[in-house]
Amino acid sequence: MADKMQILFVSVLSSERLVNKIYETTGLNPGFAVQKFSRLLAKGFTASGAKVTALTNPPITRHNCKKVLVTFGKETEQDIQYKYIPFINFNFLKHLCVFLYSFFYVLFWGLRKKNEKFIVCDVLCVCACMGSLLASKLNHVKSVGIVTDLPAFAFISDDMNGRLSFVRKINSSYISKFNSYVLLTEQMDSVVNTKSKPYIVLEGLVDSSISSNAPQKLHDENKKIFLYAGGLYKIFGLDKLVDAFRSIERDDIQLSLYGSGSYVEELKQIALIDKRVVYHGVQTNDVVVEAEKEATVLVNPRPTEEKFTKYSFPSKNMEYMVSGTPVLTTKLPGMPQDYYPYIFTIDDESIEGYREALLKILDCTSEELTNKGICAKKFVLEKKCLPLIANLGFAIICILGRSGLAGMCCPSRSVGIEV
Numbered sequence: 001m002a003d004k005m006q007i008l009f010v011s012v013l014s015s016e017r018l019v020n021k022i023y024e025t026t027g028l029n030p031g032f033a034v035q036k037f038s039r040l041l042a043k044g045f046t047a048s049g050a051k052v053t054a055l056t057n058p059p060i061t062r063h064n065c066k067k068v069l070v071t072f073g074k075e076t077e078q079d080i081q082y083k084y085i086p087f088i089n090f091n092f093l094k095h096l097c098v099f100l101y102s103f104f105y106v107l108f109w110g111l112r113k114k115n116e117k118f119i120v121c122d123v124l125c126v127c128a129c130m131g132s133l134l135a136s137k138l139n140h141v142k143s144v145g146i147v148t149d150l151p152a153f154a155f156i157s158d159d160m161n162g163r164l165s166f167v168r169k170i171n172s173s174y175i176s177k178f179n180s181y182v183l184l185t186e187q188m189d190s191v192v193n194t195k196s197k198p199y200i201v202l203e204g205l206v207d208s209s210i211s212s213n214a215p216q217k218l219h220d221e222n223k224k225i226f227l228y229a230g231g232l233y234k235i236f237g238l239d240k241l242v243d244a245f246r247s248i249e250r251d252d253i254q255l256s257l258y259g260s261g262s263y264v265e266e267l268k269q270i271a272l273i274d275k276r277v278v279y280h281g282v283q284t285n286d287v288v289v290e291a292e293k294e295a296t297v298l299v300n301p302r303p304t305e306e307k308f309t310k311y312s313f314p315s316k317n318m319e320y321m322v323s324g325t326p327v328l329t330t331k332l333p334g335m336p337q338d339y340y341p342y343i344f345t346i347d348d349e350s351i352e353g354y355r356e357a358l359l360k361i362l363d364c365t366s367e368e369l370t371n372k373g374i375c376a377k378k379f380v381l382e383k384k385c386l387p388l389i390a391n392l393g394f395a396i397i398c399i400l401g402r403s404g405l406a407g408m409c410c411p412s413r414s415v416g417i418e419v
Contacts, residue, residue, distance in 0.1 A: 004051040008109060010102065010132045011122035011146075013038035013054045014084070015077040020284070022064060029260050029282040030059040033230070033316075036285050037148065038122065045120070046079045053081045055105060057098050057128045062089060085128060095127045102131030110139030120144045123175050130174055137177075145178035147192050185334035203318065203336070203384065224253045224362060226328075227295035229288045230316050232261035237301035237330070237349070239263065244354035246274055253362070254278060256295065258288050292323040296369060297361050300329040303349055317343075321380045326372040328357060338383075342376040 012034060022030040045052045060070050072084035083105070087097035106119060119136050121129040123145045136143045175192055181199040183189060193199055226245065232238055238257075245255045257267065258280045271277045280291070292298055298320040317335065320327045321342065328344040329335075346357040361369070 004049060004115070006115060006117040007045045007050045007052050008055055008106065008117070008119045008132075009038075009042055009045065009052055010055045010106075010119060010128050011038050011125050012057050012059050013042060013082075014056055014058050015075055015080075015082050017075075017077065018058065018072065018082075022059060023282075023284060026064040027282070028064045030064070032282075032285045032288075035059075041120075041146065042080050043078075052079070053083060053109075055102060055128065055132070056082055056084050057087075057102075057125055058084050060089065062091075065089060098127040099131040102128040103135045104131075106132040106135035106141070107139055110136065110141040118142045118144060120146060121178070122146050122148070123178075124149060133174060133177055142180075143178045144180050144182060145175065145192075146182045147175070147188055148184055150188065150191060187334060222252060224296045225256055225294070226253070226297050226299050226358065226361075227256045227258070227291060227325075228299050228301070229258040229292065230300075232257060232259045232263040232267060234263050235303075236261075237303045237354075238267075240303075240349070240351050240354050241299060241301040242267070242270060242277060243351050244358060246270075246277070247351070247355050248358060248362075250362070251276075256280060256291065258283055258291065289319075289323065292320065292325055295325050297344070298323065298325050298327050300327065300332075301346065301354065302330055302332060304330050304332055305349070318380055318384070321376040324373045324377040326361075326369050327376060328361060339379075342372070342379045344372070 012031060014030075014035065016039075019030050019032070019035050022028070023032075042052050042054060058070070058072060066089075068089055069086070070089050071086040074081065074083045076082070085098050085101045085105075087094045087101070110117065110119075119132055119141055121132055121143060123129055129145075133143055135141075176194050178197065180197050181189075181193055183192065183199055183201050184203060186201050189199060189201075228238065228241065230236070242255065245253070253276060255277045257278070260282050264279070267277070267279050271279050283291075300316055300320065317327060317329060317332075317339070320329075321339075326344060327342075328346065330346045330349060331340075344357065344361060346354055348354075348356065364372075
């Protein structure tokens with residue numbers, strides 16, 4: 001029997017055990033959204049028959065760990081072997097340790113393995129990816145860059161007009177050096193892929209173990225819950241959403257918000273004044289997913305005029321839709337047109353426009369909302385997942401195939417991934 005293809009996945013992906021331990025110990029968010037996205041990627045690789053090793057820069061900083069020397073070693077969970085990069089837990093020293101360790105690990109890993117091997121890098125995991133990419137050029141291992149955000153917009157703040165940080169500039173300088181790419185929107189290609197390398201557009205990831213035929217509950221007629229989960233920043237339109245919601249004089253509605261960000265402290269004060277606004281803090285993905293299923297509508301108020309929205313397809317929208325709860329969102333430039341029949345849209349991004357969109361939802365019957373959610377869920381699971389064995393691992397092989405592997409082709413359409 002031929003040896004399995006070897007994939008080294010360079011990212012912040014950590015075992016569920018470690019992620020939960022960090023959260024339980026500190027109460028801080030260890031990057032649940034990033035961890036979920038990366039875990040689905042890794043599951044896609046293993047589903048394709050590859051042997052996956054995660055070379056991990058763990059989500060540890062001085063904020064959530066006071067240890068000076070951080071060493072987690074290695075572990076195996078759900079067919080994925082995790083190799084955690086050790087480092088000295090001070091900013092500059094950590095970056096240096098991660099860069100050097102990843103360089104030498106990938107260098108010798110590539111020389112040691114004789115069967116087919118590739119490195120797949122989350123390009124926003126800067127130091128580990130830089131070290132890994134440099135080593136791959138020396139040992140001739142093919143590389144794939146996973147681009148979920150452009151470097152210029154990867155680190156969100158409410159002041160997006162400030163100058164790029166040193167890290168962003170470094171990121172931009174190496175991002176064009178991969179052999180092939182996985183992008184979240186078509187618009188990214190002209191910015192990231194300046195040398196016209198093979199690429200594929202994946203709008204997001206969903207867990208295909210969720211059945212599109214699972215029974216869906218009718219929403220409670222007595223209480224309408226609008227829910228948002230994610231980064232709590234004004235630049236994401238959260239202040240307009242909150243203002244619009246509060247302008248509606250009804251006692252049977254609630255705005256539930258999950259996550260962290262610079263808007264949190266102001267949001268807490270608002271919640272003290274208006275009891276219909278409920279801030280739930282940072283919660284695990286399981287808790288958030290259950291809350292999404294119980295909500296009336298899931299809202300993504302991200303403004304479309306911000307430059308960064310053109311280069312992002314929020315995985316939030318796909319996760320929202322697969323929950324079976326209807327989605328209300330702005331018309332994001334990175335979201336293809338075939339999604340629109342299955343969602344509610346915010347057409348006017350003023351406070352009054354947000355208010356009108358919320359009122360439109362409140363005018364719908366429970367049956368109308370339930371049917372909208374069911375149709376959205378079926379659309380994502382049946383139309384946005386690659387069928388049969390054509391999963392994420394196959395998509396990666398396709399784009400690598402265009403740069404050297406025979407007998408493969410790259411899908412030309414945007415796809416979600418079945419794992």
